[in-house]
Structures are given as C-alpha cells and as structure tokens.
Amino acid sequence: MSKATVGTGDVPVAGDKYTWMKTSEMPLQDFLTRYKPSMVQNDGTKPWIWAKGSNALKGDANEVEAHEEAQALLKEVTERIKVIQEDPSIPTRSNKKTGARSKKELREEAQAEASNKLKEIAIRYGYVCGKWLIFAPSDKVDLIWTNIANSLVYGPLSTTAASLAKVSTSPEHETPNYQHIICVYVPDVYDKEAVVEVMKVLLRNHGAALSGVKSDLYTAIGAASRPIDTISVY
Missing domain, CATH: 3.30.760.10 (RNA Cap, Translation Initiation Factor Eif4e)
Structure with missing residues (x-):
C-alpha cells in the first residue's frame, strides 16, 4: 500500500x-x-x-537552531540504537536472575530519552x-x-x-x-x-x-x- x-x-x-x-x-x-x-x-x-x-x-520559532540541535541528537540516538542492535552481548530477552536487560528494553529507553530531549529542544526554541x-x-x-x-x-x-x-x-x-x-x-x-x-x-x-x-x-x-x-x- x-x-x-x-x-x-x-x-x-x-x-x-x-x-x-x-x-x-x-x-x-x-x-x-x-x-x-x-x-x-x-x-x-x-x-x-x-x-x-x-x-x-x-510564530517566532528559531527553526534553524532547533533543526541543528535535533539533528545532532537524532544522529547520536540512531548510532546508540545501532550499537544495541549489533551488540552480541545484549540478549534478545531480559533475564531476571542475572539482571540482564534485553535489546528491546534498551532501545525503548534510548527512544524515551530522545523523546524528552526533543521536547526540551522544541520548547526552548519555540x-x-x-x-x-x-x-x-x-x-x-x-x-x-x-x-x-x-x-x-x-x-x-x-x-x-x-x-x-x-x-x-x-x-x-x-x-x-x-x-x-x-x-x-x-x-x-x-x-x-x-x-x-x-x-x-x-x-x-x-x-x-x-x-x-x-x-x-x-x-x-x-x-x-x-x-x-x-x-x-x-
């Protein structure tokens, strides 16, 4: 579609x-x-x-600076998620006994942090x-x-x-x-x-x-x- x-x-x-x-x-x-x-x-x-x-x-949004800062953040988070995906030491599933966190949990944590940071950037620049x-x-x-x-x-x-x-x-x-x-x-x-x-x-x-x-x-x-x-x- x-x-x-x-x-x-x-x-x-x-x-x-x-x-x-x-x-x-x-x-x-x-x-x-x-x-x-x-x-x-x-x-x-x-x-x-x-x-x-x-x-x-x-109006009055500082779009250029907001774009630059947000793009840098996006690049950083994208790389972080790529590392998580490719790291063989990170399990696909979490393990309560060992305390190991899964790839999914770590990805979602990175995404949540990025969401909060993007919100802060958007508000700061209007x-x-x-x-x-x-x-x-x-x-x-x-x-x-x-x-x-x-x-x-x-x-x-x-x-x-x-x-x-x-x-x-x-x-x-x-x-x-x-x-x-x-x-x-x-x-x-x-x-x-x-x-x-x-x-x-x-x-x-x-x-x-x-x-x-x-x-x-x-x-x-x-x-x-x-x-x-x-x-x-x-």
Whole structure:
C-alpha cells in the first residue's frame, strides 16, 4: 500500500489557488468542489491542498537552531540504537536472575530519552507546532477532506486549537491502493489538553482514522525514517 508522506518546507501561500483562507475570493464550498484531492494530480508543484482556520500557528520559532540541535541528537540516538542492535552481548530477552536487560528494553529507553530531549529542544526554541495525521483512501478522501475543512472553518474544529489543515493530492501516475494523508495542525503539540480536544472532535464528529500526532520538528529532522520513529509526543 502506497502512502503520501509528510513533507517539510511546505506552507500555505495566500493567493495560491490550492490554498483557501478567509480572505480568499472563492467561497469555501466552491473551493472544495473545484479542488478535490482525488482529482488534483501532483506534478511536483502541488503536493498539498490547504484550508486555514481562524487560529494562528505560533510564530517566532528559531527553526534553524532547533533543526541543528535535533539533528545532532537524532544522529547520536540512531548510532546508540545501532550499537544495541549489533551488540552480541545484549540478549534478545531480559533475564531476571542475572539482571540482564534485553535489546528491546534498551532501545525503548534510548527512544524515551530522545523523546524528552526533543521536547526540551522544541520548547526552548519555540518550535512546538505539530499535527494530527489521518490516512484516507482515494475513494473516500474527498468526503473526509470536505468535512474536516468545513469543520475547521465553520464547525466544531473551529472552536478548538486547530488552526490549519492540508491534504495530499494524487500521485502523477496511477498508484494502486494509494493512501492520502490529511494533517490537522495545532499551534502547540505539547499542550496536551488542547491536542486531546482536537482529537475528540476528529473522532466524535468525523470518525477520523487517526494515525497519531507528530511535532513538526520530528518531521523536519526526518525522525519517521530512522530507528527513532517509534518516539511519540506523549
């Protein structure tokens, strides 16, 4: 099964025809009808369709320094996990009699430490925005996206911290069982109460198949493609 991936360096641009904001001339319903994710093909220039709510993402983040420090941490932890995996003296299973800890226990410990350190880096540099991830099949993505976009602007999501949403467009070439990804952004992924409130609306009002919540810093440093990918925000 092929899935869209969450990219970095992509931001909604006012005036772009694939971005809807409250200042847009086109009504939201017309926008959603004209630009359906199942119909818009990504030729390398239009990977996302955007809808912006009233809430704003947090600004003034020192992204460059946060990236550098987080990348260094990711490299360090990736190497640490590799050593654990390849060390023949570390057993696959723990042994209560000898006190030996298993590879799995040591990996999880390293990942938990990295999660805490990444959170500290994100907060220190103000780079705390993030998103809920939702995967949707091609035959259902238009309806799911329309409902979420409407909710973000006029419905129950508009009363939460949710500030922005995007959906991946279709691949240029036919891809069997392709899964679109929808991201619903929150200004502070470490504000657990606000993040959970968004989650409840997505589940209760939209029946969304949530894949998880992820910090933008995780996405930016490519944590999902490394042995550290099991790190979670909470």
